[in-house]
Amino acid sequence: MALLPRLRQLMRRPSSASRVGARRPTKASRRGDTLHEDALRSMLSDDPNNERAFQALAEIVRRRATEQVHEEDPLTAPNVEHERERAAELAVWALGEELAGNPRAWYPLIELARLSVDDDHDGTIRRLTTASERDSSGTALAQALALLCEAGQPVEALNLGVGHWRPREHDPAVARQLVRAAVQAGRPLEAKQHLASLDLYPDQGAVAGLRAELTREVARAEQSITGT
Structure with a gap:
């Protein structure tokens, strides 16, 4: 039950x-x-x-x-x-x-x-x-998005994230979860948009590694769709 x-x-x-x-x-x-x-x-x-x-x-x-x-x-x-x-x-x-x-x-x-x-x-x-x-830090949002993606609900994760993410203020982990949700939902263009929003984060040095990691993930997603 x-x-x-x-x-x-x-x-x-x-x-x-x-x-x-x-x-x-x-x-x-x-x-x-x-x-x-x-x-x-x-x-x-x-x-x-x-x-x-x-x-x-x-x-x-x-x-x-x-x-x-x-x-x-x-x-x-x-x-x-x-x-x-x-x-x-x-x-x-x-x-x-x-x-x-x-x-x-x-x-x-x-x-x-x-x-x-x-x-x-x-x-x-x-x-x-x-x-x-x-939670004003974005930690709760990142965990919420991860939970939905793990449950096979990436579109729900995107809806929640788009409505609550504040790229300038929130933990960059939110960007990771949003990009991965978009990839999981088969939306690489949307994933690129969320990736680009990292440009708004004040400490660009702190997100350099994350940006490179997510850029590779989005590129792989695009390749899998085009078959190249």
């Missing part, structure tokens, strides 16, 4: 149902995990876009969720590994939604989009758009 329908199904269950991702009572938690989790949550409270802290905390809630799926449970025994995987995803989803409530948070939205990209197109684009708008 896809993640979002599964999440909605769990939300409709009576309150006595499994609470994946919820913290166990302290007496049932391993002390090391509890202390580590508290430290990670404190770090994420200060910086909700701390990727390493998010991933470490996600691993804790993921492990806890899988431990709550028992093989002897007659409802899950026939497909216990699948249920554990889903429980882990739902736990990370709950964590992402919790942290995304911070108006400064963009990375949790990227992770939510990663979980929803296969079964909630509109929601994914909405989350990636919000993430891009919350």
Whole structure:
């Protein structure tokens, strides 16, 4: 079952149902995990876009969720590994939604989009758009474009990038993702236009290597289309 329908199904269950991702009572938690989790949550409270802290905390809630799926449970025994995987995803989803409530948070939205990209197109684009708008550096936008391209949606990546990229201000990594999205979409001319926008970046020395790299990629794309 896809993640979002599964999440909605769990939300409709009576309150006595499994609470994946919820913290166990302290007496049932391993002390090391509890202390580590508290430290990670404190770090994420200060910086909700701390990727390493998010991933470490996600691993804790993921492990806890899988431990709550028992093989002897007659409802899950026939497909216990699948249920554990889903429980882990739902736990990370709950964590992402919790942290995304911070108006400064963009990375949790990227992770939510990663979980929803296969079964909630509109929601994914909405989350990636919000993430891009919350981050003035362009890092969120670059990650959003990469996520869409990895999911086989380069046109959606181009639409998002064109609407939000600020070549003078943003991390040049956005240019890399836009050029690659255009190449993946079979639009080498558009790729060249995005490549040319690197001329607007204030520190031209810093993007010289990137420009050369992308120029080669665009040239290969043009050759593959013309067959020369």
